[in-house]
Amino acid sequence: MKIWIAMVVALALPQAALAQGNKDDAKAKEDIAAHRVIAAAHEKAAKCLESGKSEKECHAHLAAECKAVAIGKYCGMRHKH
DSSP, rough: OHHHHHHHHHHHHHHHHHHHHHHHHHHHHHHHHOOOOOOHHHHHHHHHHHHHHHHHHHHHHHHHHHHHTTTTTTTTTOOOO
């Protein structure tokens, strides 16, 4: 009986680890997607600034695009001016 229980536990542990791995994979995919949205928004902000528009206007567009994805008015990224 003890051997049977040990076998059941030994078979269940890898399955539990796989289930956790799937959760981690889903979280990683979400994180990757969020980074891509943020990167695209920053690229648009750079092009906006290159076009000669004001920093205020470009930052407003950046904030709008990142509202649901990043934290802060600089879309999760800030540098000195």
